[in-house]
Amino acid sequence: MLTRSTIDRVVAAALEEDAPWGDITSEALIPADAVATADLVAREAGVFSGAEVFAAAFRLVDARVQVSDLLADGAAFAAGDVLARVSGPARAVLTGERVGLNFVQRMSGIATLTAAYVAEVAHTRARIVDTRKTTPGLRAFERHAVRSGGGHNHRFSLSDAVMAKDNHLAVLTASGAWVTDALTEAIARLPHTTHVEVEVDRLDQIDEVLAAGIDTIMLDNFSLADLAQGVERVAGRAIVDASGGVDLSTVRAIAETGVDVISVGALTHAARGLDLGLDLAVHIPDPA
Structure with missing residues (x-):
């Protein structure tokens, strides 16, 4: 079972790897009071996995970032579908973006491939x-x-x-x-x-x-x-x-x-x- 403690431990390590001394690009270029809204959009069809992991990538950067309208793990989606919405301080959204995407892309890829195998033997x-x-x-x-x-x-x-x-x-x-x-x-x-x-x-x-x-x-x-x-x-x-x-x-x-x-x-x-x-x-x- 994927627990909250496991998610936080692994995601925190990934964030530390990606920004060990902070996100100097966002800190240099983005005003501290800037607010961002971002949609997680599918460029291709698949099966979703990693909702809590994706949200943790932003929550652990800044608790003020909100992730809403998250698709449930195991749900199928089409190209162009919005799978989640992220909103909060722009610096934090930009800092968590790559880690959140890396995990959800990887996990959804595995879920999609697994679903293809399952369909073959149904x-x-x-x-x-x-x-x-x-x-x-x-x-x-x-x-x-x-x-x-x-x-x-x-x-x-x-x-x-x-x-x-x-x-x-x-x-x-x-x-x-x-x-x-x-x-x-x-x-x-x-x-x-x-x-x-x-x-x-x-x-x-x-x-x-x-x-x-x-x-x-x-x-x-x-x-x-x-x-x-x-x-x-x-x-x-x-x-x-x-x-x-x-x-x-x-x-x-x-x-x-x-x-x-x-x-x-x-x-x-x-x-x-x-x-x-x-x-x-x-x-x-x-x-x-």
Whole structure:
């Protein structure tokens, strides 16, 4: 969940990075009493995400800045739509502009791409989920954006669930232990509430992994034919997660094999920022 404290911490760091000693351009050129009104306008269609983040970029610069008429996260919009209105001291609006836009463009880009994936699999039972392939420091923002687009989140961090990949299994069985026994012994040491997922890359690995009583099995880089066989072999004994080779041209066919989950790293590592702009008007009071 994206909390107010997380938003303020990350946005404050971004503002510090962008204006470590203040916005010397606005302070030099803009009268202190100038007031600005600006509209956040979509230059292209998409799905919105980052409303609270966008507002925080201005609130943390100057509490007098007001952000109103904010579109709700998850709402679709067309090119030309006004997504929010910002009003307050012109210097503060100009100082927060770039940081606010950077976040909302990035988050809306992720939400828009996620929505495209979700639409491709809407006729199936498959759920689209993200991965840990996120921008360092921005995982909470980017994963919120995935949810805005109708997707779901995989484990948030290495601390949240067990996910044994090929390298983990190689180390686990280096002594010659049978995979089933090694997994069973490892699971026995875990709290009963811990979810366990194991990655396989061949059909003949499925049975020995499932025999350990895991919760989810990831079929990694399987062909469509092998995915269908894998789903049949699992036969409801675990959640089936498909990964690898997933893009908008392949996701529908992958979903139609009957998998439960499709992990898509591209949702966060390959999304482009949407073209959103801040159209600004400034009012300078007449001298008394």
